[in-house]
């Protein structure tokens with residue numbers, strides 16, 4: 001603990017390691033940047049603080065890898081095209097448990113502005129949304145639980161685009177997050193992997209043109225980032241691959257005299273990891289994305305197998321030493337790739353190779369939307385990966401033989417389960433490949449797993465009943481409570497005696513305090529503190545001014561029809577109409593906050609953003625609503641925005657059409673931060689209501705069964721014509737009330753809600769939704785009753801820690817155990 005003599009360099013000891021002192025920080029400022037201490041910028045100070053912390057975790061990082069090499073435990077590999085990790089500095093400070101040290105020492109630099117320093121770090125936005133953020137929470141839990149694990153992903157030069165608003169419309173700007181040196185990453189060119197392709201290719205506008213008769217290779221260069229477990233005992237690795245050109249390739253061209261050819265090939269190779277695909281709704285047959293997926297799989301499996309062999313293991317031990325989790329079908333080429341390694345390199349027979357492959361791999365499904373399921377044209381495999389196609393065909397031949405034996409004569413079933421879709425074009429069904437080629441297929445919430453089994457892939461679930469299982473998602477309490485909400489975190493520690501950071505169910509300790517007036521007061525003060533902090537931050541970063549003394553009603557997620565931001569928008573108009581009709585209407589002042597990105601090619605999603613900004617433009621200036629209703633669309637939703645906003649929320653909007661949101665994870669973050677859920681019976685909302693108690697949530701709307709049962713006869717016009725408030729709200733939108741200068745721009749809203757039949761049944765749920773919001777308003781008036789429910793939510797959020805989720809994956813899918821680093 002701190003030495004207090006003022007003349008001495010402060011030193012800390014923690015976990016048996018000496019911490020560096022202020023001198024280390026000063027050295028990084030001066031020598032890394034060649035500036036004097038006094039003139040360094042806040043950015044340079046950010047890098048110096050981060051470097052100092054990296055210095056201090058380095059010994060544990062090395063020791064973790066050495067321990068794993070020596071103990072040769074079963075090792076978990078999480079393969080994901082996305083890791084939405086956000087910022088690392090504050091997270092590493094918390095997980096290393098060095099807040100005191102940073103406060104006393106690193107922050108003693110008199111010219112440093114700590115808030116500014118934190119703002120220097122760009123978000124590592126290497127993901128689209130829930131799937132990528134889940135991967136980031138999972139690696140945090142794996143390290144905290146001391147499970148030997150490596151996350152494998154891609155080091156995109158450009159992460160998810162930055163969203164700007166121009167005249168209320170989304171405009172995408174590139175996110176070059178690596179233009180400044182990233183203090184957290186370590187490149188390891190010595191561990192690069194060669195990735196051969198059967199054909200050379202060229203790239204034009206994200207599409208590749210194959211040059212037959214000429215093969216080529218890429219190089220995968222690993223960049224490692226530390227993943228610090230809470231308490232700093234285990235420091236695992238997130239290894240991100242960057243595409244480059246192998247030198248031999250360059251050299252061949254160069255000695256042939258084609259200098260420019262060699263250099264342009266370098267640019268071509270590097271384009272593989274240039275940019276994250278920002279469309280999480282429809283795979284648009286982007287052939288460059290196909291190469292990205294193969295690149296991830298090829299590099300990661302080569303690395304996994306090299307480590308496995310280096311540790312002296314026999315091939316037959318593969319499933320005992322290696323567990324590979326596929327995050328959606330994006331890395332599903334791991335099935336034919338692992339087969340290729342075992343057949344062509346290990347020279348095993350087909351049956352043994354197949355047995356080892358399926359027992360090593362496992363697959364997680366994250367969506368039921370048929371349009372989001374990946375299917376790659378057979379032609380892409382033919383030209384670039386013919387050996388993999390050959391293996392897929394052989395897997396399919398044997399699989400269909402088995403199905404035929406079990407279900408003779410059922411040609412339709414055969415066509416449904418086949419790994420190959422024959423029409424309209426021949427394509428490889430990646431979900432079928434992932435289910436057939438692994439020992440486990442899991443959904444991410446109970447209802448999602450049920451629907452997956454009974455509807456989406458029912459034939460495959462019949463064939464492999466033992467493979468299907470549920471792993472309800474979770475989120476890391478380190479980032480989403482300790483880091484994001486320090487006031488509430490402190491209160492929880494004081495009230496429970498601590499320990500909840502790694503054992504979230506301990507929050508149950510505050511359940512009985514829900515009716516304690518003193519505790520309620522403290523809770524409301526913490527909520528108000530978080531609101532003020534958010535209001536200050538959003539003012540400083542986006543110039544938006546908000547009133548912390550209003551109800552904060554928040555919907556933050558990608559813009560998708562099934563997530564029903566439109567339902568929220570129409571509801572805002574219903575309230576606007578009520579207030580216009582009766583300006584004296586007695587409702588608690590409410591601020592509706594919406595944020596989220598639209599896929600650049602998803603036209604309706606972009607119209608929905610414009611609808612919110614247009615409604616805001618009118619509602620926020622109308623005297624009838626002043627001080628009662630305010631609508632704000634916050635630009636550029638990100639991990640960092642979520643960390644600031646979620647603690648400040650009173651209401652969590654989780655209003656997807658039942659049966660379409662696989663799980664949701666922001667719903668869990670809101671719950672543990674004491675927001676009340678306004679939600680449909682979908683995804684993990686169902687489990688949230690189970691845990692919190694129905695009486696502590698606002699559940700409404702059609703169930704998944706009702707949605708399916710009413711598909712045949714549902715008529716949105718009925719609601720439009722027979723519910724006066726519904727009709728009036730829609731007419732206001734359709735009649736250009738919110739967009740007098742751009743008439744007709746909301747025609748797509750009319751089309752989707754009326755003409756095209758309202759597939760996501762917004763109008764069916766609108767009445768119930770508005771009534772639910774009335775109940776929310778009434779409860780908010782009763783501060784103590786509100787606080788009681790909010791406290792129950794926090795107290796009962798224990799299930800939704802990703803530590804619980806990962807423990808279940810480890811026990812039930814991977815058979816992996818903690819391997820403490822001594």
Ligand code: 26V
Nearest residue numbers: 130131279280283366367444661662663664665
């Ligand atoms: C799909 C695609 C399609 C091709 C191009 C790029 C791309 C990128 C991402 C995706 C995945 C969409 C699936 C997804 O994010 N699902 C979400 O997963 C969360 C974590 O399990 C879950 O909480 C959300 O309910 C689910 O929508």
